Amino acid sequence: MSGFPEWLPDGRVVEQHVLDSLRRTFELHGFAGIETRAVEPLSQLERKGETSKEVYVLRRLQDERAEPDASGTEDGLGLHFDLTVPFARYVLENAGQLAFPFKRYQIQKVWRGERPQDGRFREFTQADIDVVGADTLPFHFEAELPLVMAEALAALPIPPVLISVNNRKVAQGFYEAIGLADVEAALRVIDKLDKIGSDAVVESLQTEAGATADQARAALELAAIKGDDPSVADRVRALGARSELLDEGLDELVRLLEAAQQASPGTVVADMSIARGLDYYTGTVYETTLVGHENLGSICSGGRYDSLASDGKRTYPGVGLSIGVSRLLTRVLGRGLATASRPVPTAVLVAVADEADRASSDRVARSLRARGIPTDVAPTAAKFGKQIRYADRRGIPFVWFPGEHPAGEVKDIRSGDQAPADAETWQPPAADLWPRVLGQDEPR
Amino acid sequence: MSGFPEWLPDGRVVEQHVLDSLRRTFELHGFAGIETRAVEPLSQLERKGETSKEVYVLRRLQDERAEPDASGTEDGLGLHFDLTVPFARYVLENAGQLAFPFKRYQIQKVWRGERPQDGRFREFTQADIDVVGADTLPFHFEAELPLVMAEALAALPIPPVLISVNNRKVAQGFYEAIGLADVEAALRVIDKLDKIGSDAVVESLQTEAGATADQARAALELAAIKGDDPSVADRVRALGARSELLDEGLDELVRLLEAAQQASPGTVVADMSIARGLDYYTGTVYETTLVGHENLGSICSGGRYDSLASDGKRTYPGVGLSIGVSRLLTRVLGRGLATASRPVPTAVLVAVADEADRASSDRVARSLRARGIPTDVAPTAAKFGKQIRYADRRGIPFVWFPGEHPAGEVKDIRSGDQAPADAETWQPPAADLWPRVLGQDEPR
Structure with a gap:
């Protein structure tokens, strides 16, 4: 359209x-x-003699069905064409x-x-x-x-x-x-x-x-x-x-x-x-x-x-x-x-080792979110390789592997670096926390 | 309406x-x-048999004028009724x-x-x-x-x-x-x-x-x-x-x-x-x-x-x-x-002593804004009492009186306290920086 x-x-x-x-x-x-409603009376929209502007008039579908030949709208409403x-x-x-x-x-x-x-x-x-x-x-x-x-x-x-x-x-x-x-x-x-x-x-x-x-x-x-x-x-x-x-x-x-x-x-x-x-x-x-x-x-x-x-x-x-x-x-x-540096807000994907243990991954996610880190949990307990691909497809930079809470390991999937981390204290680099918007010549 | x-x-x-x-x-x-357009084809809006929902149909005003008796819209568009x-x-x-x-x-x-x-x-x-x-x-x-x-x-x-x-x-x-x-x-x-x-x-x-x-x-x-x-x-x-x-x-x-x-x-x-x-x-x-x-x-x-x-x-x-x-x-x-703690974003109003010296007030405002402090400049070089009322009416907590830049004096108009301040370093209390939204029982 x-x-x-x-x-x-x-x-x-x-x-x-x-x-x-x-x-x-x-x-x-x-x-x-401020925000104004999208709709104004037609009389208002035409007040300035702005005939050059094309206005969308609204009509209730029920009215149109009931009286298909009636012109105009019940109450003469149109969508605003400017602010x-x-x-x-x-x-x-x-x-x-x-x-x-x-x-x-x-x-x-x-x-x-x-x-x-x-x-x-x-x-x-x-x-x-x-x-x-x-x-x-x-x-x-x-x-x-x-x-x-x-x-x-x-x-x-x-x-x-x-x-x-x-x-x-x-x-x-x-x-x-x-x-x-x-x-x-x-x-x-x-x-x-x-x-x-x-x-x-x-x-x-x-x-x-x-x-x-x-x-x-x-x-x-x-x-x-x-x-x-x-x-x-x-x-x-x-x-x-x-x-x-x-x-x-x-x-x-x-x-x-x-x-x-x-x-x-x-x-x-x-x-x-x-x-x-x-x-x-x-x-x-x-x-x-x-x-x-x-x-x-x-x-x-x-x-x-x-x-x-x-x-x-x-x-x-x-x-x-x-x-x-x-x-x-x-x-x-x-x-x-x-x-955009990535299409999702997520900075960390928490992996799920076993569907029966999803609650452990959820707990890690809660710890990270509570400290303002946008976090997702893997949708299924697939092989870790598949979970990493889930992150990779979305541009999520880090994958977290839960251990004995709050301990775990976090992998930067861009570099492949993996290191022990504590879900109560670990912070991603500031540049990775939220998606960034990069100009044409800025490095990713 | x-x-x-x-x-x-x-x-x-x-x-x-x-x-x-x-x-x-x-x-x-x-x-x-994500955001989707406000408009969908009527066929899409009716796809689910959602006849209980009242739909607004769009019609181009020009078409309505040209053919007032034609029913329906040229391309059958309506406003979405849900997301x-x-x-x-x-x-x-x-x-x-x-x-x-x-x-x-x-x-x-x-x-x-x-x-x-x-x-x-x-x-x-x-x-x-x-x-x-x-x-x-x-x-x-x-x-x-x-x-x-x-x-x-x-x-x-x-x-x-x-x-x-x-x-x-x-x-x-x-x-x-x-x-x-x-x-x-x-x-x-x-x-x-x-x-x-x-x-x-x-x-x-x-x-x-x-x-x-x-x-x-x-x-x-x-x-x-x-x-x-x-x-x-x-x-x-x-x-x-x-x-x-x-x-x-x-x-x-x-x-x-x-x-x-x-x-x-x-x-x-x-x-x-x-x-x-x-x-x-x-x-x-x-x-x-x-x-x-x-x-x-x-x-x-x-x-x-x-x-x-x-x-x-x-x-x-x-x-x-x-x-x-x-x-x-x-x-x-x-x-x-x-x-809301106030209806405007402004934390500081910079006073203007003399219309000929507005540039000094603008300079103070630029210094404050550059450090993330929402700042307005008085619209006219009225008497200071009137400028303070301008701030008061809007809930702006501070009024700045420029001196030899970047020195000046800043007045908390709630307490009346006034003190020397430097436009390059002064910070309002964090709670005053932006408007806050207060629950029913929270102190202002």
Whole structure:
């Protein structure tokens, strides 16, 4: 079934490691974990006019059988297609019990009702962080959040990432300053720069965004500006356009680049050609590529929005980014960028000499587990050679042969070394205790 | 929206603790974690004739709009209603790459398309462990798995549990020995014993299961037998019925009780009145109640099945149990059986004296986080009193006032104690480092 990625146990070890690592970084930065239900009312899912997102609608099988011709669902429920819409609903629903600014992370599956033949994910995991304020949210969060993500991604067994940023205020301020009124249309055209090239962009800005030839060339010059230091702002200003909004945007961009240079040099670059997202975000926007895997597209995107939600009395501005965990993991596992040292948690297999004496092996296992050593007991009292093969097939490094409890012998089946050991005190090397996740060039 | 439980951040801390704790116990016992997609073909979901389960069918919103009258889904997909059906499919699909016996745990949400007005969960989390063999699976796993669950549940901040067991072979062997042919019907009647009482059961066994009055009384006598030691088998034998299957079942029951008495005395009890599940399991069955919360029903159930799946060449017998995490958690949180020491991961809030000097506070935060201390920075350079209230509202125990880096002062806002500290070396007390989950009677 295409579009629904699923991993064998060794792939799941890598996925679990990635999820644990993300969670740890998010929590070190003070983000509280929440989980929302997978299901939202359709009215909520369509609230933002997100008609481009394919939604799965739910229907009770019993209802469908009873009234096969009835359209719609009894109560109009659908699966969430991202974690932002449910988070907005959660914030409104619980505003009275949350403390703002509220920093949350959320790692969950989302679903999109794509056509099966399109080869897109129909179920995938996202890992989001957002900060939302009540009525106001200081700019500094726009500089901090991409750095949290940079740290989170740097802790994963993946190639380095490059976070590209732009700012709605720069694009809008610039376009308005040069008299290019249809900002949205201009952004849509600029977004195609990579695909259609400069000449076609200049042409389209005139035919689709109502630009003059000069305006089109200026917009193109803006889009060509990239860089990871404050001189980016000077190069934009050198194009000659002036407006308060543009200045504000450039100041923000510079503050972000300065913070990034201090915390994580070389990770963040300003890129004035980034247009995707600028149409609905209101400040900084982010896209992230995996160095050497740019064709994968953005693995972590987001931005600043002035109104995540509003309940009539209060407005909740926010800034957030979302990692496409499944997209990332499919590449990591597909290319062997990271692998698990073994597909099972087990560090020790306790052998069973005789089925009548299984209780002795169980006792050894209890001693080892009580000290935090993941342990399995052989399923049958087969010949020891077969029991060792059981361990070997699963990558379990040690086999324990019980003697007079707690004495026994433990064999490292990789080296063949066997030595007497005490089940109450023996420890495997730390590196063997739990499965490890190894990058491409790490020794096993 | 009823039936879709969702927690505030402090509840999520408890839930996450429960999930982490379960995972750790399962992994210490050598179970490999897997995750399956939430979606299965309807044909798979209905394969077992599980018509009693309410399934949510998926439909692409776009298709529904295009053809509102078309019944069914383009590709017949539904949300899984348990983790056993998807696991069976996963085993068959990946049999060539799995090593058997295969021990897996799986912690995921499941969905049931109940009517909203029924007040039942429509989305909830289950935590399952299963062992499946290829063609054979030794009995000892039936004795081990409930003990893994007993250990997993004992590690949670909940009251003690009682695991009740029965064995299909005992019931079936007994009924057959006394000539009661319609085993399924008899089990259905016995299952109502609590509700309708002895007299009505004797009556119904005759009218619904074709029993004679003597057979009905004998079945009732069997159902009355309970106990946590091997004498249970003697009491069953004392009823006079004899058959090979009955003997096999009683031997298994005794082995299980003996193993339980050794590993976890007082946790497992044989209860011959348990009938639920016996109709589709083939050996031991399990139900688990929370002591003092029996009205909650079973929080962990399962059993032995001779054929989890079959691909024509091979059959995969298994034994497994499933914890109803959401059911358990709703009670735990609803009754305050466990609470989080704070709703955020943060141990330290770094104060900001002046917005222009935010970088100093960020530097302190980086030092603390680099040593694994979850740290937040004040959102604004408000008066210190307000910043302390920010920490207080979130239960953050420490506020850091930066000085000449790495020197500063740290205040325990609970005691008011403030002392000089070095951001490169200071450690909070271990108990304050991460949120803790406290049982009802534990001091905060």
